Amino acid sequence: MMQINPIISHLPSTSSINGASKQIEIENLNKRNNFGDYFKNAIQDLNSLQIQSDKATTMFAEGKKIDLHDVMVSSQKASISMQAALEIRNKAVEAYQEIMRMQV
Template sequence: MMQINPMISHLPSTASINKKQPGIENFNKTNNFGDYLKNAIQDVNKLQIQSDKATSMFAEGKKIDLHDVMIAGQKASISMQAALEIRNKAVEAYQEVMRMQV
């Protein structure tokens, strides 16, 4: 008959697993939803700015490939669409909560 205890003793503890994942221990202390939202909006803005710069460089005849301009534009477009869908879902969830009877 095989003993279970020797097998379990070789498994990592939950404390060591949490230490391997960055940010897990500091999640509740430093980051909140507002910070994540702010960072996400800043990321979308950065992609929009990169797309604008690439388009301007291409229009001015500077050395940039057309496919790089198109990729930057698509990244910006997709990130904006995702942000809008997330906003729509958040508004929909808020409206659903407000319709709940207490």
């Protein structure tokens, strides 16, 4: 997986301005705001919503004690999350294609 380095990492060291503690603070901020981690968590959340929807549907089909309302709510949550993920993917692909069309 390709790592995206933030712009801050390309700036000159800030230790001469505010000491070494400022540099450590920036490094900690970079670790917390890793796009790859955010993306991975979002996909895992989407997957868990899909699994919950499947379980609710299966329970309802098997006649177990679950309300139709709960089945429909979990199904809609999973559906809306999937649609949002697809739209985000489409926008990312469009942005990539636009960047590729730019002349250097």
